[in-house]
Amino acid sequence: AAPAKPKATHALALAPVGSPASSVDGFVREFLRELNYGQGVALSTSSVNDQYLALARTVRHYLMARWLETLRRQAETQAKGVAYLSAEYLLGRQLGNALLATGLTEIVEEGLGKCGVDLAALRAQEVEPGLGNGGLGRLAACFIDSLATMSVPCIGYGIRYEYGIFRQTFVEGRQVEQADSWLALGAPWEFPHPEAAQIVTFGGHTEKYTDTDGVERSRWVAGWKVKAIPYNYMVPGYQNGRVNTLRLWRAQATDAFDLKIFNSGDYEEAVRAQTFAENISKVLYPEDSTPQGKELRLQQQYFFVSASIHDFVNSVLPKDFDLHKLPDRIIFQLNDTHPVIGVPELMRVLIDEKKMDWDEAWAITQQCFAYTCHTLLPEALEVWSVDLLGRLLPRHLEIIYRINEEFLERVSERFDGDQLRVSRMSIIAEHPERAVRMAYLATVAGAKVNGVAELHSQLLRDKVLPDFDEFFPGKFTNVTNGVTPRRFVRLANPALSELITDAIGVGWLTDLERLRELEPYAEDEEFRDRFREVKAHNKRRLNRVLVERDGFTVDDSHLLDVMVKRLHEYKRQTLKVLHIVTEYERIISGEVKPADITPRTFIFGAKAAPGYKIAKDIIHLINGVGAVVNNDKRVEGRLKVLFPPNYNVTLAEKVIPAADLSEQISLAGKEASGTGNMKFALNGALTIGTDDGANIEIRELVGDDNFFLFGLLEPEVEALYAKGYVPSSFYESDPSLKRAIDLIAQGAFSDGDRDVFAPVVGNLLYEDRFMALADYRAYIDAQDKVGAAYADTDAWTRSAILNVARSGFFSSDRSMRHYIDRIWHTPPAF
């Protein structure tokens, strides 16, 4: 039968039949029923956690009919969709977003009020699922939000880590990591489906055999296996009646434990298999952008990718589906190299399990994958040693070899046997050891390859994969990242949202370019007053959060200067520290009077990978500088440094709306895009930034007058490297830089101990891979301009409003539109 005609996006009623009643009394009934019958407690004796769990389940009920309806229509129409493969999803708290999606916030607030329960307190009870490290994982969360909101069929696939990104604490200023037990108090948003488990196999060997049809085939005799249990999460669109699915896999032993061995008294051995299997989804790797070649990490990658592909091919698709039509039904988007093992896995499924021949399978596979690269750092492009890959996934190695062989044959043919080029383009690297270059594999197999900002995509083509760009004309494209305005404007900044809606009406939340209509308001004095009041309000809100969380206070008259992102040398938190030390030194040396500087509070948020020594030293240094500056009467009321530990999505939602100045100061050519930079601009902070990543596009849109640009350009960076970069020459020739570094070196921020920060100082003076010293002077000069500009309150507010008005481009809805047009070809379905 012909598939049913897709209906308009709004065709799903907001409260489909079977949904709980959307009235205050209806809600109260549902909530109390959940509390009594679900949690098994009376309202009078219930804990905040009981109430939170009951509320979460109640809100879930309101989404349920929409979810089931979305699934039903998908099964009916078989519309083409996206399978987003990502090892990370940094979701943030779910409750607020679910309330926003259902439009229930007011009803719930009132209903809970009748029960004597405070909604804000219940929201604060939620532990965010921190199943990602930073930008890459948060981007995945924004993308699935946008796809649901745009009514595009999407299933997100990933790993349900038992422990997400570590909880950061500081002990005497040093980072100490604690396990993130995000599941400990209950997980009301997930739906486990053990009956829909997939089996994932590893190890063993391959052998040749002749099939019943007389064809020579290879088969994989695996050595061990684990069960992958799917946990489904709702991904609600914004008030459009659609709920997509996020499916995260948990690893479990196939035979939970061996009773015979247990009865014999060897308890450890009895659970060994279980522990071994469950380790696969135990914990998120806390490395961001520089992976370490850990076997467990490859196990994790194959585990979730294999489970996802099997799930899609064998469970999601109808039983009689003709797999030759797979490209009409799905595109697997590879989020960085982490899921690239999916390429040989789909080949294996099609050839070994579905008995296709190689050429057919390869033709299908090449249309079913697309690859997004998120980095330029060569050390961040994953390679897996042939030795490890062959041990863990022998059949996949065989398939990769054949893909490579056929590919290199084509290269050799095209370029007249150019052996140098052939070895440059080989998916298999020969040095320092034989290894599979996952980015090359993804590029050869993918229908499209994209970078995440204009500059990044250009450098990817010109510097990282130039041979491939030449070989595959039209394969490379750009899609600039974006962020969801639902979470990062509407939920994070209700005061600004209200101001915007008052001015330009509703509709901007799903059509963010409409923020342009705010431009004329930059000239409206009353609007500027209200805008400033919103900022001050958000600073007071942040103050309340930080007082309670960390005992920090924020003065709403200060310029709030914020640098929040992972701690990485290329992001240059040290440059920020040098600026703070310079300001401090200028005051205590008497060079400037405290009254002459713009009062500033610096806020840092940053986690360092636990094994990244110098990054952890930098955290220690920031805390050391903070401890001295914050306790020195000479700078009191003028400079303050706050470093709340454990920066995460929840804290971001409070910090970003309060910020005046957004620090985006990576060395040009190193930050692929950045997405924090977009969130700040959308919330009315001005950016001080280098010509890097999406900063470039932000500046082009908001205008030079509303952005503080500084620093070397990417080609200048390259030229300086080529010429031979000597950081100490900058130290010698700039007295203010020298004084700042000397203060640190002399122990001014370490109780006189010169050894503590010697590694950081030594690194800056003698290595400085990311040229902080080369950009120091330009940065300080730009910061002086910031200080002066902030003093002109009206002009600053005008610029801040224009930042909001001109940043609509950075909605992840727009990113999704571009992926759909340029890569996926998956129009909104129903």
Ligand code: H53
């Ligand atoms: O991905 C973000 C970019 C950002 C980039 C980041 C990233 C990771 O978080 C992890 C691994 C990786 O290769 C890249 O550093 O510039 O905005 C989303 O694209």
